[in-house]
Amino acid sequence: MSVTESTAIRWSKRPGFPVVRSSDGGSVYALTSEIDAWIAGKTAHTPAGTGAALPAPAGMAEAGAVSTTTSRTRRLLIAGGAAILGGAVAGGVVLMRRDPRGSSRPExxxxxxxxxxxxxxxxxxxxxxxxxxxxxxxxxxxxxxxxxxxxxxxxxxxxxxxxxxxxxxxxxxxxxxxxxxxxxxxxxxxxxxxxxxxxxxxxxxxxxxxxxxxxxxxxxxxxxxxDDLSHLWFGNALIDGGRVAEGLEQLRRALLLAPDSPAVLTDYAMGLWQAGQSRASLTRLADVEARFPTHSAAPNAAALFHLQAGDIGAYLEQSRRWATLIGDARQTARIAAEATVFASGGSQTTLRLIAGSTPIVSSFWHGGELPVAMAASMIGDRPRVLAILTAVADRGVTWRNLRFPAESFLRWKDDPELRGLLRRVLDPATFPDYPKG
Missing domain, CATH: 1.25.40.10 (Tetratricopeptide repeat domain)
Structure with a gap:
């Protein structure tokens, strides 16, 4: 018969359940025939007269019914509260191996x-x-x-x-x-x-x-x-939420676990940027691009960092690489238009083009409201900054990273109207209620 994973786990704690432990203490086995026999009260593992009647598993009419679906690959048994790694039937045996590192990856x-x-x-x-x-x-x-x-x-x-x-x-x-x-x-x-x-x-x-x-x-x-991904994603959330030191520690743990992962290397570099280590961040991002040329996250981040720094040529180069890798025709066309303007009019003309463009609503960074607002701020276009920040704040969107992109808007910290919006959209500590000094 077939039982669910949670039912097998619950029953494994009952007296007489037919668990077999290997000598190394790492593997736990149970013969499917013995599970069936134990349920029927016939197993040799259970002394006569001690077997208790068991309720039929959910979805089964009676204990002896055969399930219409198979769970041969997914039944798990655990012992002593150990983390579940995974389960399967091979040759009539349900197997679970505890990973000494505590991972929950399935075997x-x-x-x-x-x-x-x-x-x-x-x-x-x-x-x-x-x-x-x-x-x-x-x-x-x-x-x-x-x-x-x-x-x-x-x-x-x-x-x-x-x-x-x-x-x-x-x-x-x-x-x-x-x-x-x-x-x-x-x-x-x-x-x-x-x-x-x-x-x-x-x-x-x-x-x-x-x-x-x-x-x-x-x-x-x-x-x-x-699990490096758990540390990675936790660290990114902490950094975005303003807990930069705690977030970098989580990213450092992810890096120790996966030193050759382009995702981990990229996000650690981005974390360094948030912590103010811009040179180290860009160096690491360039290394990721060289080692993993098909990985789009590094040029994705580097492009926006270069825009913030005012290096429009590098911004366009990285943006072009990113758009090519993700295969988005809208982004490719947008960047081509910006590159044409840059070639003929330089950085300020390109910033004016970006500031005046219609944001791509579905884009989180590139071509979206963030670079439009950054460009408008960099050229001092207050009405455009006000319009974009108002639209963003009204939707409850935030860009709360401490360093990125707050530095692009520091020129407005003494503007009461814009400061209020910047406190809602960015980190409030960067734009205090009352100007310092």
Whole structure:
């Protein structure tokens, strides 16, 4: 018969449940035939007369009924409250191996499921527009075939989130779909590290409330777990929320765990920029671009940093690389127009073009309201800055990073009307209620 993962875990704590522990203490086994026999009260592991009647698992008419769906790849057993790593049936055995580092990554033993999962994860890891579209399709197919495989839902949620960072997917739609997928994962496994990491991310970036997101992130990084993504995403949320020192520490831990990850290297470099270490940040971003030329996050960040610094040539170069990598025709056309103006009129003319352009609503950074407002501020166009900041503040959007992009707006710190808007949109400490001095 087939039982759900949560039912098997609950029953494993009952006397006589047929658990077999390996001599190394790291593996826990149970023969599926013995589970069935134990449920029926016939197992040799349970002394006669001690077996208690068990309720039928949810969705089954009676204890002896055969489930219409198979969970051969996903049944898990745990012992002593250990973190669940994953489960599978191989040769009639349900297996779970505890990882001594505390990771919650699944150990997959079903060859078909393993192939599907690795294939989808590989596409997601490539982080290109085409590969993310393929990954989403593969994960949707995977969870349709294996509806109780938690890593399938967390992989799908990860892919949705990546699709708006490395592609042109609308952010609100991507976050909506990611939340639906990860909510399904959490309903099955409330303590799953990946699911808590993703929910922490979604909670913060839709509310900008560190306190609300913190419990999810702490569960994801807690209990000695060594998942670089959990530290990475937690660190980014902390930095954006103004807790720069704490955030950099989380990013440093991610870097120690994944020193060759372009995502970790890029975000650590961005964290350095927020902490005021601009030269070190740009050096690290250039190194990421050289080592990982198809990774779009480094030129994505470097372009905006160069814009803030007033280096329009470098801004255009990095923007062009980013737009080419993500394959967004709107962005490519926008940057080409800016480059044409720069070639004939120089930096100030280009800044005027950027400031006067219509923001691309779906864009979080490039071509969106942020660079438009930055350019308008840099050329002293107060009416345009006022219009953009008013529109942003009215929607509840914030750009609260301490260093980026606040420095672009420091010229308005003594302007009462703009200072009020800047306090709402950026870090309030950067624009105090009363001018200093």
């Amino acid at each position: 997959i033993r079903d060859p078909e499921l393993e192939a599907l999962y690795i294939d989808a994860r590989s596409d997601a890891a490539a982080r290109t527009l085409e590969s993310l579209n393929r990954a989403a399709d593969k994960f949707r197919n995977l969870v349709a075939r294996y509806p109780d495989f938690v890593p399938g839902f967390t992989g799908l949620a990860d892919t949705y989130i990546l699709s708006c960072e490395f592609g042109s997917t609308d952010r609100a739609a991507a976050f909506r779909d990611a939340r639906a997928a990860v909510s399904t994962a959490l309903a099955m496994e409330p303590d799953d590290a990946d699911a808590n990491r993703i929910m922490g991310f979604l909670t913060y970036w839709t509310t900008r409330d560190v306190a609300a997101a913190r419990p999810f992130f702490q569960k994801a990084v807690g209990a000695g777990r060594t």
